[in-house]
Amino acid sequence: MVTRDRRVQWVAGSAVALALLFAGVATVASARGGGKGTDRVAASAPRTPAVDSADAGFARDMAVHHQQAVEMSFLVRDRTGDEEVRRLAYDIANTQANQRGMMLGWLDLWELPKATAQEPMAWMAGGHEGHDMDGIAGMDGTAGPGSRYRDHDGSLMPGMATRTELDRLRAASGRKAEVLYLQLMTDHHKGGIAMARGCARLCTVKVEKRLAQGMVEAQQSELDVMAGMLTARGAKPRS
Template sequence: MTPASTPDAPATGEPSDGGVTDEELAAWEAQGSPDGSSRTRVVIAAMAVVAIMVAAAIGFSVGRLSTLADPTPTTTSAEAGFSRDMQVHHNQGVELAMIIRDRTDAVDVRTLAYDIATTQAQQSGQLYDWLVQWNLPQGSRQPDMTWMTLPTLTGASGHAHGGDTATPGSTHTPGEPMPGLATPAQIDQLTAASGLQAERVFLTLMIAHHQGAVEMAEALQPRTTNATALAFTRAVIASQQAEIELMTRMLDDRGGPVDLVD
């Protein structure tokens, strides 16, 4: 990840890591979610409301991070590493959602994509602001995912799944791809598809992408006491697990997952 010398926010209109500009996302948001109605849309709309409420609660707590209970994280801390890497992860989620928007007319898929794009863009902004609040650079000279190999607060080594003891065989190697991150070839596969095939590729990719985000959130939990970070991880796990279940049903209705290129 390229080191950043200052925590200044990128200028409006510059593309994120996923190549999506602020104007593109704002234009889609201004249009509102796609027209049409279905049971799936109602479910997703309700989830979006919950996500917004959770995001508001998290945002309210920003600025209360440097307390006796929550010391300011250092640049090599798990909290800082998570903030940087989850921004990259979320930005790709926005990119995938923007791609499928233009390749399907299915209301349920477009509504899901709208929810993912707006929610993950907002959460990425929160993570950016954490680093600003902590006066830490947005980039690091350490390889991606180094924070995931740090010992837990109880001294366990390796990557623990939602607890404070490491799971055998689950240790992440610094510099390896982030869990669930789509490869450039897989993004090209989605870009080249259309209609039903694009929907299946998108859902296959996004299920894995959400599973990776849950894995990262679970890995931070035993490595921090920061109340805001813990609240954020719980919100990510709850919302993305719910969407994984939803997307699995949507994918089953469309014939199941596709074989992805490497």
């Protein structure tokens, strides 16, 4: 358990360090806006997002959401010898750890806190968030289309696994672990896609909007892959 926790922390920590470099380059490039001279660079530089903005809220919330995906992926890699599942888990862990590092790096560059008293996903308020939630309505804690998500048992946002579900994954092995992981990650991706669509619509920092749209496309593709993997194992998504 200690080794696994250190490995998760190492991957996430390394991603943050790399992201600070990449995010800095991206921010400078965005600020230049194709202009020439220091005056034009200064004039075109983007304003720092407010602490309660969609840009900051998405970065904070998705960093938390991604961290759980990394944790679940390492859990299943230690509990199955199936190369197909282990390869998928590695890809998800690597991708989401790096994206998490980018988002935390942006918060550092913006000099904004990584945690606030603001409720998770409050940044989506007023942006037709009910529409984005319709695809995951009824999942763990929601009452129906357009309803507000209620955090419970450690599940802070749509799609996040509960503490009880994570304990089940830790206790499982072989095919049972594979199926549970694929089901939990399917729910996780659906929740993540809804949040990323919200940022793609509401965020103002262009590089962050592009990242969010890329998440939507990549995770939708992985949903199709996981559906096929569940079918091959005689199972199906939970929702």
